[in-house]
Amino acid sequence: MSFDFTTSITSSSFANPIFTASGCASSGQELSQFFSLQELGAIVTKSIMIKPRSGRATPRMAETPSGMLNSIGLQGPGIDIFLEKDLPWLHEYGAQVIVSIAGESIEDYAVLARKFRSVPGIYGLEVNISCPNVENRGQVFACNPVTAAAAIGAVKANIGGELPIIAKLSPDVTDIVEIARSVVDAGADGLALINTLLGMVIDTSTMRPKLSQKTGGLSGPAIRPVAVRAIYQVHASLPDIPIVGMGGVTNGRDAFELVLAGASAVSVGTATFGNPTAAITIRNQLEEICESHGFDALKDAIGFAHRPEGQEVGDV
Amino acid sequence: MINQKAKQVIAEVVSNKKVGSYSHIVLAVNEISGFVRPGNFVSIAVGGANSSLVLRRAFAIYRSSIRGDGQGLLEIIVAQSGAGSRWLTEREIGDQVDLIAPLGTSFGIPTEPVNALLVGGGYGSAPLFALADLLKMRGCRNHMIIGAGTATKIFAPLEGKRSVHSLTITTDDGTAGRIGRVTDVIPEIIQANDIEIIYSCGPMAMLEAISKISQELEIMHQCSVEESMACGIGVCMTCVIPVRQAKIANDESDRVVMTRTCIEGPVINAADVVWTDSTEISEGVWGK
Numbered sequence: 001m002s003f004d005f006t007t008s009i010t011s012s013s014f015a016n017p018i019f020t021a022s023g024c025a026s027s028g029q030e031l032s033q034f035f036s037l038q039e040l041g042a043i044v045t046k047s048i049m050i051k052p053r054s055g056r057a058t059p060r061m062a063e064t065p066s067g068m069l070n071s072i073g074l075q076g077p078g079i080d081i082f083l084e085k086d087l088p089w090l091h092e093y094g095a096q097v098i099v100s101i102a103g104e105s106i107e108d109y110a111v112l113a114r115k116f117r118s119v120p121g122i123y124g125l126e127v128n129i130s131c132p133n134v135e136n137r138g139q140v141f142a143c144n145p146v147t148a149a150a151a152i153g154a155v156k157a158n159i160g161g162e163l164p165i166i167a168k169l170s171p172d173v174t175d176i177v178e179i180a181r182s183v184v185d186a187g188a189d190g191l192a193l194i195n196t197l198l199g200m201v202i203d204t205s206t207m208r209p210k211l212s213q214k215t216g217g218l219s220g221p222a223i224r225p226v227a228v229r230a231i232y233q234v235h236a237s238l239p240d241i242p243i244v245g246m247g248g249v250t251n252g253r254d255a256f257e258l259v260l261a262g263a264s265a266v267s268v269g270t271a272t273f274g275n276p277t278a279a280i281t282i283r284n285q286l287e288e289i290c291e292s293h294g295f296d297a298l299k300d301a302i303g304f305a306h307r308p309e310g311q312e313v314g315d316v
Numbered sequence: 317m318i319n320q321k322a323k324q325v326i327a328e329v330v331s332n333k334k335v336g337s338y339s340h341i342v343l344a345v346n347e348i349s350g351f352v353r354p355g356n357f358v359s360i361a362v363g364g365a366n367s368s369l370v371l372r373r374a375f376a377i378y379r380s381s382i383r384g385d386g387q388g389l390l391e392i393i394v395a396q397s398g399a400g401s402r403w404l405t406e407r408e409i410g411d412q413v414d415l416i417a418p419l420g421t422s423f424g425i426p427t428e429p430v431n432a433l434l435v436g437g438g439y440g441s442a443p444l445f446a447l448a449d450l451l452k453m454r455g456c457r458n459h460m461i462i463g464a465g466t467a468t469k470i471f472a473p474l475e476g477k478r479s480v481h482s483l484t485i486t487t488d489d490g491t492a493g494r495i496g497r498v499t500d501v502i503p504e505i506i507q508a509n510d511i512e513i514i515y516s517c518g519p520m521a522m523l524e525a526i527s528k529i530s531q532e533l534e535i536m537h538q539c540s541v542e543e544s545m546a547c548g549i550g551v552c553m554t555c556v557i558p559v560r561q562a563k564i565a566n567d568e569s570d571r572v573v574m575t576r577t578c579i580e581g582p583v584i585n586a587a588d589v590v591w592t593d594s595t596e597i598s599e600g601v602w603g604k
């Protein structure tokens with residue numbers, strides 16, 4: 001019997017659990033030069049906002065040990081151009097698409113959800129309520145259970161139908177489980193864990209912060225243990241809520257670690273910057289690793305690290 | 317749109333030699349060397365498989381060629397500026413590196429023979445020699461200026477001069493050529509040689525200063541810009557600069573768009589660049 005690599009997020013199913021991470025694949029066109037987008041479970045687009053947005057001034061990037069800081073600030077074309085150009089391209093290509101949206105207000109999320117109400121061919125809506133690179137970090141919705149629930153509630157009330165709503169959360173909170181519960185209560189069908197962590201690098205020659213806006217989101221292998229912890233904690237409390245895990249996944253072993261913690265799918269972000277075909281390699285390695293451990297299906301490995309004491313396995 | 321010829325290749329180091337402050341590295345690649353145009357760049361993974369350096373390093377391509385035996389070659393000039401470039405300068409003959417090339421835009425070549433001025437800052441001169449060869453083949457008369465802080469930072473190989481009618485060196489400290497900046501000598505060279513187009517590559521402040529002169533004198537100017545870059549393939553949105561883009565509809569004015577210099581650059585018309593070192597973005601600037 002061949003290994004069953006499929007996964008699902010409520011009503012949407014995917015041929016395999018490896019996705020791109022929002023903001024790390026643009027809207028797919030560029031990566032299609034290096035591999036067929038149909039080879040991945042899903043393409044998660046950059047977070048789309050209502051209006052075209054310049055993002056922040058440069059420098060926007062600083063490499064850090066096993067990671068990087070970015071402060072893009074959600075640069076993008078806005079929803080109208082996205083629906084007119086980017087999404088049709090992805091559909092024509094035959095990619096399975098999860099659209100990521102981001103708003104500056106609760107009303108923005110309602111407006112964006114209404115725009116996607118009648119758009120066919122989308123397999124999920126990632127609701128980014130945790131971008132650290134907004135002007136007023138106090139407005140990161142995902143840092144407060146009430147505002148997090150309000151943003152997700154606004155999407156739920158306006159989206160209609162069965163399109164899975166995936167809330168993207170920040171690890172920069174005291175209790176991520178509390179935030180996860182609040183967004184699930186507000187109507188989230190799944191969770192994307194984790195967004196970047198807020199960080200800063202000071203250039204010791206200029207003796208000033210390296211990024212123009214001083215702070216940026218930390219990503220890459222440096223944050224993987226934080227992702228594993230967040231996924232593990234949330235899966236332990238909400239075992240029936242599918243999690244799209246992400247955070248520094250660079251190879252199949254890393255993806256397997258997130259699956260064991262409780263991720264139903266794994267997004268590849270920063271690794272793509274270093275290697276455009278990283279997601280494909282990770283997909284192939286994850287499948288091999290699951291099989292080598294004797295799993296018949298990916299779903300049997302999801303959250304396997306949570307199994308009761310006494311069910312130990314040998315080295316493979 | 318990403319350079320349609322870009323491919324990921326495992327390349328072998330064929331040669332690695334010191335040239336002044338820099339390393340001149342020659343890499344054996346496949347057919348991609350035939351698709352390289354002057355101005356294109358290459359991104360190279362650094363540090364080896366278990367490195368903590370997660371991002372590629374971008375280098376302007378110095379030369380590309382196909383050897384007699386059919387082997388494609390790419391040449392780059394590397395300045396040691398951090399752990400990644402140091403790793404690269406330590407590669408030995410036979411070592412392998414993972415690279416993606418050709419990336420980005422290339423210098424536009426005039427359809428008529430013209431008088432061209434090529435201006436490089438430090439090792440920013442590297443892509444200008446292949447450009448000079450191509451311009452000379454098209455009948456252009458090339459004048460080159462290379463400037464740097466000090467003599468060892470001037471990259472001006474002997475064989476590079478074959479396509480250049482005149483070469484002027486400037487250094488801040490006077491250790492080579494004329495003391496001063498490239499912009500000190502540009503106006504007189506333009507005037508003496510009837511310059512019709514300027515090509516430049518180097519630090520942003522230098523490009524901006526040249527751009528002021530080219531706009532004042534209404535001379536076409538293409539520059540190769542530099543902004544810190546994570547992916548080099550258009551997906552990370554870090555290497556953007558504000559660029560004026562032509563209006564799409566008649567009722568619109570030209571708009572300024574934060575433009576990815578890895579796919580819509582590095583070579584950009586200087587007159588379209590909105591030169592700024594501000595940490596704020598002006599009202600009305602678009603994203604993409």
